[in-house]
Amino acid sequence: xxxxxxxxxxxxxxxxxxxxxxxxxxxxxxxxxxxxxxxxxxxxxxxxxxxxxxxxxxxxxxxxxxxxxxxxxxxxxxxxxxxxxxxxxxxxxxxxxxxxxxxxxxxxxxxxxxxxxxxxxxxxxxxxxxxxxxxxxxxxxxxxxxxxxxxxxxxxxxxxxxxxxxxxxxxxxxxxxxxxxxxxxxxxxxxxxxxxxxxxxxxxxxxxxxxxxxxxxxxxxxxxxxxxxxxxxxxxxxxxxxxxxxxxxxxxxxxxxxxxxxxxxxxxxxxxxxxxxxxxxxxxxxxxxxxxxxxxxxxxxxxxxxxxxxxxxxxxxxxxxxxxxxxxxxx
Amino acid sequence: xxxxxxxxxxxxxxxxxxxxxxxxxxxxxxxxxxxxxxxxxxxxxxxxxxxxxxxxxxxxxxxxxxxxxxxxxxxxxxxxxxxxxxxxxxxxxxxxxxxxxxxxxxxxxxxxxxxxxxxxxxxxxxxxxxxxxxxxxxxxxxxxxxxxxxxxxxxxxxxxxxxxxxxxxxxxxxxxxxxxxxxxxxxxxxxxxxxxxxxxxxxxxxxxxxxxxxxxxxxxxxxxxxxxxxxxxxxxxxxxxxxxxxxxxxxxxxxxxxxxxxxxxxxxxxxxxxxxxxxxxxxxxxxxxxxx
Numbered sequence: 001x002x003x004x005x006x007x008x009x010x011x012x013x014x015x016x017x018x019x020x021x022x023x024x025x026x027x028x029x030x031x032x033x034x035x036x037x038x039x040x041x042x043x044x045x046x047x048x049x050x051x052x053x054x055x056x057x058x059x060x061x062x063x064x065x066x067x068x069x070x071x072x073x074x075x076x077x078x079x080x081x082x083x084x085x086x087x088x089x090x091x092x093x094x095x096x097x098x099x100x101x102x103x104x105x106x107x108x109x110x111x112x113x114x115x116x117x118x119x120x121x122x123x124x125x126x127x128x129x130x131x132x133x134x135x136x137x138x139x140x141x142x143x144x145x146x147x148x149x150x151x152x153x154x155x156x157x158x159x160x161x162x163x164x165x166x167x168x169x170x171x172x173x174x175x176x177x178x179x180x181x182x183x184x185x186x187x188x189x190x191x192x193x194x195x196x197x198x199x200x201x202x203x204x205x206x207x208x209x210x211x212x213x214x215x216x217x218x219x220x221x222x223x224x225x226x227x228x229x230x231x232x233x234x235x236x237x238x239x240x241x242x243x244x245x246x247x248x249x250x251x252x253x254x255x256x257x258x259x260x261x262x263x264x265x266x267x268x269x270x271x272x273x274x275x276x277x278x279x280x281x282x283x284x285x286x287x288x289x290x291x292x293x294x295x296x297x298x299x300x301x302x303x304x305x306x307x308x309x310x311x312x313x314x315x316x317x318x319x320x321x322x323x324x325x326x327x328x329x330x331x
Numbered sequence: 332x333x334x335x336x337x338x339x340x341x342x343x344x345x346x347x348x349x350x351x352x353x354x355x356x357x358x359x360x361x362x363x364x365x366x367x368x369x370x371x372x373x374x375x376x377x378x379x380x381x382x383x384x385x386x387x388x389x390x391x392x393x394x395x396x397x398x399x400x401x402x403x404x405x406x407x408x409x410x411x412x413x414x415x416x417x418x419x420x421x422x423x424x425x426x427x428x429x430x431x432x433x434x435x436x437x438x439x440x441x442x443x444x445x446x447x448x449x450x451x452x453x454x455x456x457x458x459x460x461x462x463x464x465x466x467x468x469x470x471x472x473x474x475x476x477x478x479x480x481x482x483x484x485x486x487x488x489x490x491x492x493x494x495x496x497x498x499x500x501x502x503x504x505x506x507x508x509x510x511x512x513x514x515x516x517x518x519x520x521x522x523x524x525x526x527x528x529x530x531x532x533x534x535x536x537x538x539x540x541x542x543x544x545x546x547x548x549x550x551x552x553x554x555x556x557x558x559x560x561x562x563x564x565x566x567x568x569x570x571x572x573x574x575x576x577x578x579x580x581x582x583x584x585x586x587x588x589x590x591x592x593x594x595x596x597x598x599x600x601x602x603x604x605x606x607x608x609x610x611x612x613x614x615x616x617x618x619x620x621x622x623x
Binding site: 041044045048049050052053055056057059060063064065066067068070071074083123127130131133135141143144145146147148149150151152153154155156157158159160161162163165168169170172173176177203207208211212215260263264266267270271274284285288289292293298301302304305306308309312316 | 351353354357358360368371379380384440441446455456462463464469470473493494496500519524526553555561571575579591594597612613617
């Protein structure tokens with residue numbers, strides 16, 4: 001497995017020497033060879049590809065771009081239970097920003113997203129480096145680290161909800177082992193509930209970060225490392241000064257993926273705390289769902305969805321810009 | 332990285348003992364929840380109340396599994412997870428097959444039948460991988476309602492196909508650009524048309540990427556919760572939604588053994604695929620990780 005830029009429109013190809021007598025293959029402006037004696041065939045070849053792609057293009061225009069535009073418009077109306085298409089300005093956004101619950105959700109996203117990304121990066125990178133030391137049974141260990149990624153966040157949430165259950169789960173286990181003063185009631189503590197989401201989220205996703213970093217480590221050029229070893233550099237120094245900096249593109253991919261998971265995280269919080277106790281572990285995705293579908297506040301729900309989109313853009317666009325820029329300059 | 336980088340490799344040194352200890356401890360941390368889920372699901376409620384999390388089941392019983400499968404209450408209905416499990420099966424199979432096939436054709440066009448602006452089209456399609464779905468569910472809910480597809484499995488299949496295509500297209504396109512243009516162009520000179528080339532050259536080469544795509548899409552669609560809870564209604568709810576309802580039912584005594592059995596049932600198909608075809612699963616993760 002290798003890590004290629006996740007989002008690249010460029011064709012990764014070796015610079016092929018042009019074959020004499022053949023049109024250069026990677027010149028996309030070269031006319032496709034015409035089927036001998038078949039004008040109909042040529043016509044079909046020109047239009048069939050576009051025809052095949054067109055349903056997808058139309059679907060994307062309608063269901064992605066069109067729907068984003070509709071949601072944007074909905075957020076500028078007075079819609080409540082039913083959509084109302086009368087333009088009403090930015091009132092929903094004003095209401096949204098006046099709601100304390102929205103700011104609780106936004107702050108929770110900050111806490112969860114920040115810690116989730118930090119711990120996943122730290123654990124994932126450390127595990128990848130350790131696994132890279134010619135470990136026996138590496139395959140088995142890797143498989144163990146990675147299996148949570150196959151589970152749905154709902155399953156993860158249900159499992160951790162039971163483990164973190166104060167009185168029956170971890171807490172009782174520690175009591176049975178003699179640590180009678182041990183308390184761990186974060187799940188029902190309004191100040192701490194959001195941190196239980198971090199615990200479960202990191203458990204689920206850190207193995208996957210490890211897999212990405214490990215793939216990146218396997219792609220590091222040996223000759224540079226050998227040269228550094230000849231110069232007498234120690235293993236930690238080599239990792240710190242040479243190997244980790246060369247993982248830059250992997251860091252971008254990982255950040256891209258993790259921030260995306262964090263911003264849209266909905267299922268995990270739903271299963272683990274359902275946003276509670278009260279609204280203390282609310283996140284924007286749950287806010288959006290509840291205001292749109294259980295409270296009949298479509299306009300407000302749309303406004304919060306637009307804010308989520310804005311957050312995604314604010315994080316992803318600079319990251320992707322940096323990633324492609326890095327790629328263009330040969331990293 | 333280099334094999335000869337680690338001079339002490341093979342020999343037992345304190346450093347290596349430390350590394351192995353750490354790796355094994357971390358492995359135990361990842362495995363612990365699975366162990367807890369499995370053992371809890373075969374314990375009796377009495378043992379759960381008296382014993383602790385890591386205890387081995389004293390008198391294992393499958394009663395909780397039977398209850399989770401056929402009689403546990405998810406919200407107001409008490410038919411267990413079975414009907415919802417089958418809802419998920421009925422949803423996931425057509426959605427995976429259709430979105431993969433469309434993705435394959437799209438990827439073929441984008442990789443080998445480039446036309447002016449194909450890069451713009453590709454980039455525009457890829458945006459579908461990045462948007463938070465919250466930003467499209469309100470219009471989608473209304474559209475499904477107007478099309479009489481709200482609360483149906485067909486509606487869910489449709490939604491998963493639409494928002495899965497960006498990913499499947501990405502997978503196939505990135506795979507097909509590694510098929511040499513010369514191969515395709517030679518076939519064109521020989522008079523092969525668009526679909527002939529696909530059928531004779533591209534499709535036969537596609538088995539590995541179809542595997543990756545199937546597994547990725549299966550995992551994503553099976554594990555989906557947002558679309559299921561918004562568009563599934565009462566009759567087409569997938570198993571993830573039913574599991575959430577079961578776990579969060581607040582009436583009566585919480586039967587943790589039933590909850591854990593239900594969680595394993597909901598996780599079984601994707602876990603099985605991971606065990607059988609983990610290689611392809613990992614490839615899917617690393618290639619299309621964005622959807623996460």
